[in-house]
Amino acid sequence: MRKTRADEFLEFASARTGQLFRSACLLTSGDVHLAEDLTQETLGKMYALWGRVSRIGNPAAYAQTVLVRTFLSHQRRRSATERPLGELPDRTPDDGTDPALRIALLDALAALPAKDRAVVVLRYWEDRSVEETADALHTSSAAVRTRCTRALGKLRQRLGGTIGEFAAR
């Protein structure tokens, strides 16, 4: 018997929401409230697209792409309408890792322009190729390489040797 759209979607969402949320947390450099909102919006878009999406090869990867695009669209709108909050985003280091290192990495991500951050998350968290990243961001491979080089340079400047310690944990 054919499953309903809702059944299929819930199965997908149960398996993928955790990863979407974690990606969203990195994209928002630890703003979990915004990350929740972006995750919900992404799930909503996936549900609405489900008839087509469920037939493509990799709905999980597609959802990550939708998330990144949703994030960038949010950033673009926000820049024109919202004033600075003047407070740090909510961060919840609740897993036993060294909060200082974690915050250092999130801060370094936060200092990147949104699109550069998206490139870093897609390339090094999602392990996408330059071409796949370019597709997801509707941009050229050359632009992804440029952003990537610039973003990594900034991350390296800020994090220095710390990142090795963090990575080793």
Next chain:
Amino acid sequence: MPQYDPNGHHDPAADPGFTAELGSALRTAGEGFALDGRPELISAGLVRGRRRLLRRRLAVTGGALALAAVGIGGVYAGSVVTPDGAAAKASVAAPPTSEKPRGEETRGEKPPVEAGEPGGPRQGAIPIGDIITVLKANAPAGTWKFDQEDGVGQGVSGTFDDGRGESAFFLSLSRAGGTGETGAAMVTCPDKVYVPYDRCTDGRTANGSRVMILQGYVYPDKREETKSWRATLLTKDGFLVDFSEHNAPAEKGAEVNRENPPLTGTQLKELVAADAWKPLLDLIPPYVPPTGQPDGQPLPPPVPGVQGSAVPNALRSLLPKHLRITDKGGEGDFGYAVVDDGKGKSLVQVNVQYGMGDAFGGTGEVTTLPDGRRVALSQQPGEKGGAGVVWWTADTVTPDGFRVVVSAFNTGAQHQDATRAEPALTMEQLKALALDPKWAKLPTKAVR
């Protein structure tokens, strides 16, 4: 390990050691964000998805059927379905609809549903089970599958099979908007120039309701041959019953599996015109007119919004002619252009928003014009990390909350360093741009 050269001679992207460490560090940081305690994310996502789907289906099947019709009260203003958890409680609390008619018992009392809550979304709390019962009782025999069977809402979707192939269907119950026109557009056959169809009839039922039967296609350009047959009924007291069906198991993305959708035009008409919808329609909250109350009480929820590329297009047309536009974009209420007057790139952004009286920034120099519009001009440093970036803003709002805010930067992108001393537009030009009457004339529709 090689040192990073800030002049860019060393490419850190090519340093496998650093990128491997970064990947590992991201995983450590990312894994720390646990989803525990946030199970509501999935159900909230589902709710958003259903709303999105409903909006899209109405817009798509509506085609050029005056998209103004999306002024429909409850459906667009609030959610169509509520989360299953809340819904279960609501259906327990809600008296069964077999009791006496709602309209009579509530006259002068508290409305049957939490409708008029100003400023909040209004939604019809119709038990989905009741919608399904009426649907089945007034359609031919067959096998139904529903995307949702419990909870409350204003519509239901799924598939129906009369034995000759599954057909996606979609049903919604709503109130027409504040003016009779919006409802009338829903039951008037559209011009074939805008919506290709095989057959369309409109007329009245015996009790005076207006009804339209439209037998057309999902895609106006027929790039896929999926048919969309739709019946819409507008009752004399302003309720809409809308049913659409397809000759495929999904509206989009599924192979056509039968020549025509299952219900014939006559059967569609009988379904939407069934008397049994009446008690369910009465559960939909009354429409609140979309103008603020004179006593300054909160604005009602359905707020018009500009759609598509109208804002970016208008921005382009209103920019001073000597500026070369090197990039542009935006959608909905937002538009931007990167302009160059020969002295460097300058980003110009605009937001056009309704119902924003309470969001007026009002920082900097605020003046009130004779017509009541408030204008705030400000100059501040950029906030996106670009060195030396300045951010000039003209923020304007009319007394009824129509806001146009125009910003300009002395860089082509906020996060890039300044390319010039000042933006390419003066404060006076920004102000004139924000106050241009063209913004208020852009077509809108009420969408959440």
